[in-house]
Amino acid sequence: MSETSRREQILATAADLFAARGFHGVSVAELGAACGISGPALYKHFASKQAMLAEMLVSISERLLEVGRERVAAGDGDPGAALRGLVDWHVEFALSRRALIVVQDRDWESLPEDAREQVRRLQRSYIELWAEQLQALRPGLSRAAAHAGAQAAFGLLNSTPRAGHDIPDAELRELLGSMALAALGVPAP
Secondary structure, three states, rough: OOOOOOOOHHHHHHHHHHHHHHHHHOOOHHHHHOOOOHHHHHHHHHOOHHHHHHHHHHHHHHHHHHHHHHHHHOOOOOOHHHHHHHHHHHHHHHHHOHHHHHHHHHHHHOOHHHHHHHHHHHOOOOOHHHHHHHHOOOOOOHHHHHHHHHHHHHHHHHHHOOOOOOOOHHHHHHHHHHHHHHHHOOOOO
C-alpha cells in the first residue's frame, strides 16, 4: 500500500472513530488497532493525533473549494448551472463524508489554531464562491444576503449526518438537492 493511500485509510478510519466517540474519546492505541497497526506506528504517518485531525479537516476544506471552483467553471458563465453544480457537489460530499461533518462540528476546538485559521480561510473562499454565483443569479441580492444564503444552504446540506437515517441515499440526495436549490432560488434547468 502506498504512503498516500495508507494515510488516506488512516484518516478515513480516524474520521469514523472521531465521529462515533469524539476526538478525545479515541486513543492512539485504539486508532492504530482499527487501522491494523500499533498505536505508535501511527507516528510514522502523522506527528500527532492533532496533526491527523488538522490534515483531515484542512484537506476536505481544500477539496470542497477545488471541486467547487471546477463546478463553477463547468457552469460556463451561467450562475444557475454553477449553483446546480455546487449543490450537487456539496450533496455528494455530505452523503459520502458524513463523519467529517460530525468531526468538524464536535471537535473544532481540538483543532490546532493554525489549522483552524487555514480551514476558516478555505471555508470563507468556498462561501464566497457560492455567494458570487447567487449575486450573479439574483443581481439585487446584497453580498451579506448572498453569504447568508450560502451558509443556510450548507446548514441544510450538512444536516445529513443527523437526518435521513431511514431514507436511501439516492432519495436523500434528490430531497436535499431539490430543497437547497429551492432555498437558493435556483430555477430548474
